[in-house]
Amino acid sequence: SQELEQSPQSLIVQEGKNLTINCTSSKTLYGLYWYKQKYGEGLIFLMMLQKGGEEKSHEKITAKLDEKKQQSSLHITASQPSHAGIYLCGADIIGDYKLSFGAGTTVTVRA
Amino acid sequence: DADVTQTPRNRITKTGKRIMLECSQTKGHDRMYWYRQDPGLGLRLIYYSFDVKDINKGEISDGYSVSRQAQAKFSLSLESAIPNQTALYFCATSDDRGRTDTQYFGPGTRLTVL
Numbered sequence: 001s002q003e004l005e006q007s008p009q010s011l012i013v014q015e016g017k018n019l020t021i022n023c024t025s026s027k028t029l030y031g032l033y034w035y036k037q038k039y040g041e042g043l044i045f046l047m048m049l050q051k052g053g054e055e056k057s058h059e060k061i062t063a064k065l066d067e068k069k070q071q072s073s074l075h076i077t078a079s080q081p082s083h084a085g086i087y088l089c090g091a092d093i094i095g096d097y098k099l100s101f102g103a104g105t106t107v108t109v110r111a
Numbered sequence: 112d113a114d115v116t117q118t119p120r121n122r123i124t125k126t127g128k129r130i131m132l133e134c135s136q137t138k139g140h141d142r143m144y145w146y147r148q149d150p151g152l153g154l155r156l157i158y159y160s161f162d163v164k165d166i167n168k169g170e171i172s173d174g175y176s177v178s179r180q181a182q183a184k185f186s187l188s189l190e191s192a193i194p195n196q197t198a199l200y201f202c203a204t205s206d207d208r209g210r211t212d213t214q215y216f217g218p219g220t221r222l223t224v225l
Contacts, residue, residue, distance in 0.1 A: 043216040101153040
């Protein structure tokens with residue numbers, strides 16, 4: 001979707017290092033979702049952010065929503081091989097309960 | 112057992128053939144969706160259904176049709192498959208909770224049209 005831009009498109013990180021992925025919307029966000037996909041497999045729901053300033057964490061993954069910037073960031077602390085995959089952000093940007101998706105960020109974790 | 116299942120998981124077909132992809136869910140959700148995923152393009156919505164009697168076109172519905180046979184079943188058909196419909200297809204479901212309804216995805220169907 002052109003409405004959601006993810007950056008970077010891909011990244012390689014050394015195991016144990018931190019990484020951050022960004023998702024920026026050109027329109028108002030009514031809800032921001034983060035998913036993880038292993039290559040060729042289904043999407044696994046990670047987190048949903050709804051309110052400006054909201055921050056959620058699950059294990060070593062933290063997501064934040066900056067309502068003013070219409071942007072969300074996904075931060076992984078001390079990355080592990082299990083964190084490798086494609087991370088996609090999805091958002092309800094029109095308010096009609098349908099999701100638009102970014103193109104995804106491919107994360108490679110090197111031992 | 113998986114909450115959202117898709118069949119088949121892989122399919123190779125020829126141009127002009129009619130193909131049906133099936134999706135079943137045990138989550139009890141009213142809303143179901145069909146997406147396709149192409150490299151570098153993310154997921155694009157093909158059709159969605161908010162209940163059995165409500166079916167709507169998404170952003171790329173041309174060349175596709177759907178059938179909502181029951182709350183738990185949502186099928187996607189390619190009436191006459193063409194090579195640019197080669198993609199990974201996902202079914203998803205969500206509950207009717209307004210703007211907080213998280214979508215849950217099936218494992219995907221990899222379709223190749225020769």
